[in-house]
Amino acid sequence: MRSPLIIGNWKLNGNSLILDTLVNELNKKLFSIKKCQIAIAPPIVYLDRISKSISNNIKLCAQNVDINLSGAFTGDISAEMLKDIGVKYIIVGHSERRLYHREDNNYIAQKYAVIKSLGLTPVLCIGETSIENINGKTKEVCKLQIDTILDCQGITAFKNAVIAYEPVWAIGTGKSATPLQIQSVHKFIRNYIAQQDIDIADELIIQYGGSINITNAATIIIQPDVDGFLVGAASLNPTVFSNVIKIVETSKNLIKNKN
Numbered sequence: 001m002r003s004p005l006i007i008g009n010w011k012l013n014g015n016s017l018i019l020d021t022l023v024n025e026l027n028k029k030l031f032s033i034k035k036c037q038i039a040i041a042p043p044i045v046y047l048d049r050i051s052k053s054i055s056n057n058i059k060l061c062a063q064n065v066d067i068n069l070s071g072a073f074t075g076d077i078s079a080e081m082l083k084d085i086g087v088k089y090i091i092v093g094h095s096e097r098r099l100y101h102r103e104d105n106n107y108i109a110q111k112y113a114v115i116k117s118l119g120l121t122p123v124l125c126i127g128e129t130s131i132e133n134i135n136g137k138t139k140e141v142c143k144l145q146i147d148t149i150l151d152c153q154g155i156t157a158f159k160n161a162v163i164a165y166e167p168v169w170a171i172g173t174g175k176s177a178t179p180l181q182i183q184s185v186h187k188f189i190r191n192y193i194a195q196q197d198i199d200i201a202d203e204l205i206i207q208y209g210g211s212i213n214i215t216n217a218a219t220i221i222i223q224p225d226v227d228g229f230l231v232g233a234a235s236l237n238p239t240v241f242s243n244v245i246k247i248v249e250t251s252k253n254l255i256k257n258k259n
């Protein structure tokens with residue numbers, strides 16, 4: 001049985017004072033959550049500081065990593081360093097890195113391989129742009145983004161991994177995809193992985209990301225192939241983020257009790 005995973009991606013926001021306050025609030029508001037996995041992805045410079053103050057039930061996620069483990073790579077940070085300070089998850093392939101840093105599928109696959117080689121959990125972001133969506137290419141784009149990993153690393157690369165479906169047009173726009181659109185893409189992803197390994201597909205956590213908030217979380221999380229959220233802006237508000245998590249916990253529990 002997959003337990004839901006909610007990650008707050010804080011992107012390039014905050015400072016020590018703001019983020020310390022946010023962490024204190026989350027520690028208080030989330031201490032009773034038992035049935036969801038929770039993680040936060042602060043800017044990398046604050047990860048170590050936050051690792052010392054965050055509650056045990058909230059895990060650490062990095063927003064980025066380099067393909068190299070050590071050496072003359074000025075400005076880069078390795079997966080080994082992230083592991084050393086207690087990071088569990090690493091986001092890879094986010095559309096903002098694809099766009100602003102020209103990261104392509106091959107480069108993303110190299111990052112993914114490094115993360116896996118250290119036993120950390122990659123959170124592979126996939127999803128179509130608005131034009132691709134209009135042209136009905138959503139599933140084709142998602143398949144290609146998955147295929148680059150499958151081709152280099154095989155199906156076992158998706159064991160203990162997370163895929164986050166984040167339509168680019170839904171990020172930061174206030175326009176999330178509809179619950180049915182999301183379920184259709186998530187089911188496609190799971191079926192595609194299942195063609196190669198049913199057990200891996202069954203265990204695979206597939207998150208949705210893109211303008212998640214307290215008004216749309218419930219109708220999306222009840223979809224059978226939605227296993228949690230990658231939350232951006234709403235995760236910077238401790239009340240909103242903890243309420244999204246509570247909605248996930250309550251809704252998934254209701255479904256389990258009904259079945």
Ligand SMILES: O=C(CO)COP(=O)(O)O
Pocket residue numbers: 009094166170171172173174209210211212230231232233234
């Ligand atoms: O990019 C996202 C998470 O990685 C989603 O961002 P928003 O929730 O702000 O749309």
